[in-house]
Amino acid sequence: MRKFAYRLTLNKPNAKDLVQETFLKALINREKFVIDENFKAWTFTILRNAFINNYRRNSRQITFCDQTSESFYSNQTEESGSDDPDSVYSELEIKRNIEQLKDMLRVPFKMHIDGYKYKEIASKLNLNIGTVKSRIFLSRKQLRDQLNG
Numbered sequence: 001m002r003k004f005a006y007r008l009t010l011n012k013p014n015a016k017d018l019v020q021e022t023f024l025k026a027l028i029n030r031e032k033f034v035i036d037e038n039f040k041a042w043t044f045t046i047l048r049n050a051f052i053n054n055y056r057r058n059s060r061q062i063t064f065c066d067q068t069s070e071s072f073y074s075n076q077t078e079e080s081g082s083d084d085p086d087s088v089y090s091e092l093e094i095k096r097n098i099e100q101l102k103d104m105l106r107v108p109f110k111m112h113i114d115g116y117k118y119k120e121i122a123s124k125l126n127l128n129i130g131t132v133k134s135r136i137f138l139s140r141k142q143l144r145d146q147l148n149g
Contacts, residue, residue, distance in 0.1 A: 001019050001022065001043065001044070001047060002015055002016070002019055004044060004047065005018040005019050005022075005047060005051070008047075008048070008051045009051065018047060018050060018051055018054070019047070021050050022043060022046050022047040022050055025046050025050060026042075026043050026046055029046075093147070094143070094147065097143055097146045097147060098110065098139075098143065100146075101139055101142060101143070104135060105135050105138055105139040105142065106139070107125065108121050108125060108127075108132050108135045108136055108139070109135070109136055109139035109140075111124070111125075112136050118132050118133055118136075
């Protein structure tokens, strides 16, 4: 696992951290492992997914360098730009387009935006989880088409 983690991170300390994170996630989720399945493949999948999640999280950060004599670095997450008048207009336009969606698409989408998990949405709306995922996907697609058009 360390070799695979090193190939992904190209850094020994980060590779060790990734392996440790993988073991922790495997222990926490051990009840999800099916006994007669391939344990090695299961753990390598956890490792790869942890690397991808960390990479995405880190790529959303912006690093600033202070040019003073102390010269320090500061990581900040990307700004949404909501203080910009153009982005406020876009936010209002997005909300208006969300309200124009059919109820069957709008309700699960708004619940998802509010932080509900797929399972919670499915149980509250008495739907299959696949239906909830499909409707949220269709909502996003329809919104993207409306906003681009």
